[in-house]
Amino acid sequence: MKTVSTSxxxxxxxxRENIERVIxxxxxxxxxPSAHNLQKIGARLGNVVNNLCSxxxxxxxxxxxxELRGKLPPxxxxxLKGDFPYSRTSKADFDHLPLVQHTAIRRPDIYQLxxxxxxxxxxxxWLGYLMxxxxxxxxxxxxxxxDINPNDFALLNKFSASIxxxxxx
Amino acid sequence: xxxxxxxPTIASxxxxxxxxxxxxxxxxxxxxxxxNFEDERIGLVxxxxxxxxxxxxxxxxxxxxx
Numbered sequence: 001m002k003t004v005s006t007s008x009x010x011x012x013x014x015x016r017e018n019i020e021r022v023i024x025x026x027x028x029x030x031x032x033p034s035a036h037n038l039q040k041i042g043a044r045l046g047n048v049v050n051n052l053c054s055x056x057x058x059x060x061x062x063x064x065x066x067e068l069r070g071k072l073p074p075x076x077x078x079x080l081k082g083d084f085p086y087s088r089t090s091k092a093d094f095d096h097l098p099l100v101q102h103t104a105i106r107r108p109d110i111y112q113l114x115x116x117x118x119x120x121x122x123x124x125x126w127l128g129y130l131m132x133x134x135x136x137x138x139x140x141x142x143x144x145x146x147d148i149n150p151n152d153f154a155l156l157n158k159f160s161a162s163i164x165x166x167x168x169x
Numbered sequence: 170x171x172x173x174x175x176x177p178t179i180a181s182x183x184x185x186x187x188x189x190x191x192x193x194x195x196x197x198x199x200x201x202x203x204x205n206f207e208d209e210r211i212g213l214v215x216x217x218x219x220x221x222x223x224x225x226x227x228x229x230x231x232x233x234x235x
Contacts, residue, residue, distance in 0.1 A: 004229065031183060048220075124223070
């Protein structure tokens with residue numbers, strides 16, 4: 001068993017701090033609504049999603065270093081991307097990725113873990129949002145504010161999934 | 170009578186109420202922030218907290234195998 005690297009821990013900590021910053025900026029926006037504040041929330045959310053994606057990518061690079069470097073033909077090794085492999089659509093798409101194929105052969109236990117957290121599984125839909133938002137951050141993240149009808153409020157607690165999509169408002 | 174951990178907290182609005190992952194305001198009631206992503210609107214705070222906990226779990230499981 002390997003210890004979680006300090007760079008991964010640092011990114012996770014930064015992610016938690018940035019979540020608090022987003023919340024503070026949301027409160028500031030509610031005190032004094034402005035387009036600038038909404039942009040600031042978007043920018044800070046961008047930091048959060050990037051902070052949270054990095055540990056996944058760092059972990060994958062460690063896997064490549066430990067298990068695949070020097071063990072694959074140079075041509076196959078060059079085709080590997082050092083990013084966390086994911087598919088938002090299907091297992092077939094996920095299994096098609098070169099890194100996934102090599103991991104399945106050499107480390108079936110890690111393959112199983114990677115497969116089990118793919119965003120095409122309902123419980124991990126958030127991971128697809130995370131990866132997508134991290135890519136979208138390069139352009140712009142648009143934030144909206146919505147009032148909650150008190151009748152819908154109980155749903156927030158009861159069904160975590162109801163927070164997604166537009167059923168909440 | 171009070172119970173441990175159940176004492177009321179008084180805060181000025183607007184403020185963030187963590188158990189509900191929503192913001193309490195004086196004029197607008199409860200408020201949520203939503204992120205536009207493709208054709209979906211994602212609850213901002215719920216998403217951030219879910220993703221934060223989820224990533225920690227994945228990374229921890231991953232390193233246990235590595």
